[in-house]
Amino acid sequence: MKQTDQEIFATDKASYVPVFNRYKIVLDHGEGVYVWDNNGKKYIDFLGGIAVNVLGHAYKPLVDAVAEQAGKLIHCSNLYYTQAQADAAAKLVKLSGLGKAFFGNSGAEANEGAIKIARKYAHAIDPEKSQIITAWNSFHGRTLATLTATGQPHYQEGVGPLPAGFDYVHYNDIEELESLMSDKTAAVMLETIQGEGGVYTPENDYLKKVRALCDKHHALLIFDEIQAGIGRSGKFFAYEKYGVKPDIVTLAKGLAGGVPIGAFIVTDEVAAAFKPGDHGTTFGGNPLACAAANVVLDTVPQAEFLHNVETVGSYFKDKLAALKDKYPTLIKEVRGTGLILGAELTSAEHGRDIVNDCLEKGAIINCTVGKVLRFIPPLIITQEQVDEVVAVLDDVLRKYA
């Protein structure tokens, strides 16, 4: 029997580890850019499961591929080959121009694997070459190594000792990075575009200069594209936009359109650092997840699809800039590219209230770091749908201006 919201909230309170600061709605189903709650209320979804539902909800080819694969073989372990996995890996290798892919189940697991293979590669050069440099304000995941990589100390409190060998620099500050790097640096790991930290894009050829420093010190360059990749920037990989190629790139979130998956993709030279038995996973890259990934990998890289991300993204950014001009006491800056956009509020006072008010009016948006309204919607949105959300935002912001 269908339960009421109150019953579900009570069961959750009694049964679920209380780590999520959830909004008080129970979602039931979705279609395209819209979702419906338990009571039949419709919402336009401009968060997309936190940059996951790139093809929207209930996208028929994805649903069909998952259903067909589930009816044949959901899982078989990595002791055997499957066509779905081989195909998905080959597509990622071709798209990235790198050498080999490996599948896990989440973003954190993808980054964990990337850090591990980078260390293994570096240790073969010099056993003391182990420093991993990441950026303040970054987000790389919740496992012990990835939350150590995450340059936001509050995530690291109370769970030490943390893995050793991590140092931090300010994103976009090339001099600071230069002063910290040496031949003991194993890797520099950066989000190509910082997402959770508040939507920051690289400035002034920063990533090209990072690449040059990595080459100088024979350190690997790892781009975490878990949030910014899979077409979100308007290119399949955000690094294509900045003319820089990493040695390792990590993906997750949108890679299988909502089915759990993560991946790291490496050059052949780096891949050779792992021998059979050096790494593994039970579920990672199982045929169900890879069947879903294959739909995403056949759809998102198409020129027309990416073109829509570019054009709708810049339309949306212009609309957000107009809201900034209209509400200068509320919005300080509009940032981002493609469909990873942020509007920084002048203070954290109303961040969560604005999100709640938008929800009330039927629009799902997000606020990160307390004061950056973040928009990472399905990549299939139209200009009309942007107008719909901007109208809601306008209405809500007026209340706080």
Ligand SMILES: Cc1ncc(COP(=O)(O)O)c(C=O)c1O
């Ligand atoms: C850039 C980035 N890296 C890693 C992660 C961690 O991914 P997951 O939550 O799938 O472990 C996230 C999640 O928000 C992310 O945005």
